[in-house]
Amino acid sequence: GEDVEQSLFLSVREGDSSVINCTYTDSSSTYLYWYKQEPGAGLQLLTYIFSNMDMKQDQRLTVLLNKKDKHLSLRIADTQTGDSAIYFCAESGGFKTIFGAGTRLFVKA
Amino acid sequence: EAGVTQFPSHSVIEKGQTVTLRCDPISGHDNLYWYRRVMGKEIKFLLHFVKESKQDESGMPNNRFLAERTGGTYSTLKVQPAELEDSGVYFCASSQLGAPHAQYFGPGTRLTVL
Numbered sequence: 712g713e714d715v716e717q718s719l720f721l722s723v724r725e726g727d728s729s730v731i732n733c734t735y736t737d738s739s740s741t742y743l744y745w746y747k748q749e750p751g752a753g754l755q756l757l758t759y760i761f762s763n764m765d766m767k768q769d770q771r772l773t774v775l776l777n778k779k780d781k782h783l784s785l786r787i788a789d790t791q792t793g794d795s796a797i798y799f800c801a802e803s804g805g806f807k808t809i810f811g812a813g814t815r816l817f818v819k820a
Numbered sequence: 821e822a823g824v825t826q827f828p829s830h831s832v833i834e835k836g837q838t839v840t841l842r843c844d845p846i847s848g849h850d851n852l853y854w855y856r857r858v859m860g861k862e863i864k865f866l867l868h869f870v871k872e873s874k875q876d877e878s879g880m881p882n883n884r885f886l887a888e889r890t891g892g893t894y895s896t897l898k899v900q901p902a903e904l905e906d907s908g909v910y911f912c913a914s915s916q917l918g919a920p921h922a923q924y925f926g927p928g929t930r931l932t933v934l
């Protein structure tokens with residue numbers, strides 16, 4: 712079945728870049744997403760990319776998609792303490808969205 | 821515009837009891853979804869409504885879970901009787917009919933079954 716894998720933890724220093732990686736198995740994915748969950752809050756859609764794109768940039772966020780390897784990454788430039796959260800990678804081919812377990816990002820001041 | 825709201829935010833019940841979770845989607849969103857995250861694992865799809873109709877309920881764990889969306893507005897998810905393994909965070913999301921990829925999530929209901 713469909714599966715999305717991502718590492719559970721990432722720790723970076725404030726000001727550094729963070730790179731969160733994700734792999735997925737469903738080759739028919741149409742959309743790939745990054746969601747952010749801050750403590751006590753719901754899921755916030757950070758960005759998404761169509762499967763026919765390689766890269767998408769939005770201010771400090773850069774999403775890279777390697778469709779051949781089914782690998783998605785999220786780069787956060789100039790990471791701030793406010794970026795500390797859980798980041799979920801997800802994919803969908805339609806209505807059902809398949810999520811990974813989330814990567815907890817720790818930002819050290 | 822109000823976002824997706826869920827009630828309650830937390831619920832603590834004993835094994836064997838019944839709990840009903842409620843989700844109010846964004847006004848005008850015909851698509852409504854339920855997801856669950858158990859014990860820090862991945863967020864899993866439970867089911868999808870289009871208006872009042874269940875479009876896909878392939879993720880519902882078993883027949884102790886019943887979801888309804890009468891009138892095509894808010895939705896309820898009832899767990900009866902609750903088991904220990906039902907503990908987790910239940911998320912609701914909604915999207916417009918022509919934009920299934922743009923799902924807006926609620927804050928979730930944290931359910932603890934003792």
